[in-house]
Amino acid sequence: GPKSFGERVASHYKAALQYVLTETFRDQSALVIMEEDVVVSLDFLLYFAQLKPLLQHEDLLGVSAWNENALGPYSASRQRLLRVDSFSGVAWMVSTQRLRELLPKWPRNFWQKFLGKVGREGRQFIIPELPRVQHAGGDRQEDGGPLFSTSRDLRDADLGDLQRMSAEAYGRTLAAELQAASLVEDLADLPAPLHIKEGSNLRWRVHYQSDQPESDGTWRFVARFLQLPEDGHPAMLDGVTKLLWGRGFLYMVASSSGLALKARLRPLPAYPLKPEAFQEAKSPLMVAPNAQLLAAERAGQSCRDLCASRGEFCAPSDLRFVNRCDAMKKALFCERCERNMGSDQPAVASSRSSRSYGACLYNGDVLHHPITCEAAHRDTRRLCVCRRPFPAGISEAAPAVPATEDASSAATQAASTPTLQQQTAAPKLPNSTSKSGTGIPEAVPPVRTTADTSSAAAQAASTPTTRQQTASEMQRSTSQSGTGIPPSAPTVQTTADASSAARQAASSPTTPQQTTAPKLQRSTSKSGTGIPEAVPRVRTTADTSSAAAQAASTPTTRQQTASEMQRSTSQSGTGASLHDETGTKARGKDAKAARADDARSFAPSSNFLAATAVPS
Secondary structure, three states: OOOOHHHHHHHHHHHHHHHHHHHHOOOOOEEEEEEOOEEEOOOHHHHHHHHHHHHHOOOEEEEEOOOOOOOHHHOOOOOOEEEEOOOOOOEEEEEHHHHHHHHHHOOOOOHHHHHHOOOOOOOEEEEEOOOOEEEOOOOOHHHOOOOOOOOOOHHHHOOOOHHHHOHHHHHHHHHHHHHHOEEOOOHHHOOOHHHOOOOOOOEEEEEEOOOOOOOOOHHHHHHHHHOOOOOOOOOOEOOEEEEEEOOEEEEEEEOOOHHHHHHOOOOOOOOOEOHHHHHHOOOOOOOOOOEEEEEOOOOOOOHHHHHHHOOOEOOHHHHHOOOOHHHHHHHOOOOEEEEEOOOOOOEEEOOOOOOOOOEEEEEOOOOOOOOOOOOOOOOEEEEEEEEOOOOOOOOOOOOOOOOOOOHHHHHHHHHHOOOHHHHOOHHHHHHHHHHOOOOOOOOOOOOOOOOOHHHHHHHHHHOHHHHHHHHHHHHHHHHHOOOOOOOOOOOOOOOOOHHHHHHHHHHOOOOOOOOOHHHHHHHHHHOOOOOOOOOOOOOOOOOHHHHHHHHHHOOOHHHHHHHHHHHHHHHOOOOOOHHHHHHHHHHHHHHHHHHHHHHHHHOOOOOOEEEEEEOO
């Protein structure tokens, strides 16, 4: 009979992987396999390139760039990585040797469950706390989905010393953290992340009853309490789930955990918590450690505008975790709390003409009225969560007992081991800039590099014909430089490398009528992101000769910014409360259709997956 959808997908994956192993990438040592509807971050290739050496370990099956649990307060670091037993898929890297071992055992259906259980054969996966991919058509960061790495400075892509991710080192560290964590026997005693202050111990562990936490259904109750996807993967290692918890960490420990048994934890609870305990408990109020709860300054102000005025950014998934009365009463003055609907909520009704004046309104229908950062209403003052840019570096509180991530050890190792930031320092930028390109979909903005001012000054002194333009070029370069820009900022072309321009000017005849603009455009079309030559690069499809013509006909960054803000303002009216429900639904459907069109405009032609080789 005809195959089911799952059978067709499984057979397609098997056929595609067999083809790339025998034809396209048969000489490569590793492959990156990704679904066709994903958008990648700028450091996507650097992320995999740094982790590729770990694939040589027998106990590691693959590395994923996706984490479905990276919602709101559970994600705040680019560098933090997790070892897990589950397979997350979407975009993952596997060694070709391991793939050749798996294909003869490939199932007829449910291939993802096969890799997560039977085919895994006790091996593990590495996933990031902050994903490097997101789906183009839905489940995006903008739609309240998992957070996404939007950094434009590749110097922030350094994952640090990856020896900490070996099975032995990671297990030893996790055991030490469990021993240092405070036991919580009653969920009412678990501190809410919003109320956690700096202290000596910022780790807590909760033990719950479960013989097989990945399959016996217990995790659904735990996930509901933690406001995580109930049908998702628990992202646990040997029965232990590690979660960011405000300024510290929370460890959910299953009663069947072998890791907890080996760690000889003391004290232990009299009885592990049963599923009913999570059903009866109230979910704690959660905010990420690099975020704060704020009220809009006035009615009609969106959270996006409020956060941007503070040099911060808004993530919709953060707002879902504060869509509750106790959060609003903490930040807003209100007499009562009412269930309502509207993408601008949670908010307080601030207009005296509104029938809900003085009430805190929470969104009771997030399915039809998803909470957004752009929504605003003239009668409400919003409750917002503003995030500071993701901090660089690995910032984990050291456990009370020695571990591989101890601060002193990390400092000693950092002094003797060159980091990715040092590898991408200024002296190496000219070589890599002249050959690299971004080749990344327009949804992911390219990194901006700053022109070397000292070389620019030397060029101005030695080239009389360009002296008058050097000041304006340096001023324009200065206004466009900097990396700490909120993710909502528009795409900007990279600045030409001044030292390369100086060598070109010295070797080419100049005339009084000649200007530096054509040189800058040609150099810009070839400039890249400063990736070391050992890291594979993606070729750009744009022809360099057409770049100058395109630049001449393309609106400037300020014009783009104004038009984008105008479009965003015209489309952000989805946040109507109960008195504007019809308009909210219509505008929500239009916005969803527009996002689907954008996704189709740059999605690859493959129906299911794309494979990329990772050179040795």
